[in-house]
Amino acid sequence: MAQKITKNIAAARAQVEARPYLLTDAVPLLQKIKFAKFDETVDLTLRLGVDPRHADQMVRGTVVLPHGLGKTKTVAVITSGDRLKEAEAAGAEFVGGEEMVERIQKEGWTGFDALIATPDMMKSVGRLGKVLGPRGLMPNPKTGTVTSDVAAAIKEIKAGKVEFRTDKTALVHVPVGKISFPPEKLIENAMTVISSVMRAKPSAAKGKYVKGITLSSTMGPGISLDGSVADAAAKS
Template sequence: MGKKLLEQKSQIDAERLYPPREALELLKGLDGAKFDESFEAHMNLNLDPRRAEQMVRGTIMLPNGTGKSRRVAVFAAGEQAREAEEAGAVVVGTDDLAARIRDEGYMDFDVAVASPDQMSVVGKLGQVLGPRGLMPNPKSGTVTQEIGRTVEEFSRGKVEYRVDRYGIIHSLLGKKSFELDDLVENYFALRDELQRARPSAVKGRYFKAVNLSTTMGPSVKVDPNVEKE
């Protein structure tokens, strides 16, 4: 553990559950990396992701963005392909794009979006895109007729969330250069979205634990029960 990280950790009470605003303010004020670090939220939910009815997955456009643009690949043809190109997709195609991914290992994108009529093409890439979390899916908003709008939103930093096998949601919240109020607003927007997506089968406490961190910094425990401040 580096000297700087040790110094940062010494300013954090590891046993305390911080209110979200105080946690974000604390992390924002730490002397960290020389680049503009990202804020990350890690929310441990009281569910069993092995059960289909408890899978939490979706998308959210954070009110203040994430500060990070994303490269979008699109499977579409005709007018929808033109919409994708005009909206800023890094690559657009159908069978030709599938062949690049399958045969050449092309993976220079962060999100894959498809029109519904292209799912017969995309479906053959499940073993390639699936393990990387890039398989287009209607639940995540990446299978859609509204190609242009979807590309624009993901390019601006729309967040896709999906519970991992441990029941944890990992998501960006913004950049260290963001105003504190903007980070707080993004945090509660994400929390509210996950609350909205709570499976009906889940009983009792939903948020088991919440941690916030920056790219190169330590983690801070957050009180998951604090409502909007």
């Protein structure tokens, strides 16, 4: 559904020039033109020169934001034995075994932001693809959510670990914090994300890898970033 153009949205858009901005200019501008009465999430959208229809050009990874996301993620862990107590001690809000698998499967329960599973439970967790897959919650070894070291995985997620992956249009959408963050914290989080996406470039990708980057908030307009941002991130 298209966003309804209100007076506030039109006024915010009018303050964004049709040109690319440096990240150090884009963040203060986004904060200046905000009008929503809640603490909006700030997002980065990267348009990549890959063809996600080919598995060897899929871009996927995780990154721990140095300043977090401004909220604590709710973590669920599916495990067994001694790791049940380990997960509880590490701060997981929900910990269980087969009974949690059944709850998710039968009730469609997804009252958590991240799900970790130990390798011994993946045979059971594999049945949950239809529920968890569309929500991006399926545990995966590549993102560190299938692991025997549940305490370390919980710590990373609580510290601000986010996942990124290309969608079918070769776009990557990643949250980088809240609009209320000090500008320098949003800038550092954003640069950390861009650096991680740059490092995740598939060897099969040909031509220009990052074709465009846009910074936006939940209600605000998109601000196009200068290509030098990606170049600087690649060197960091």
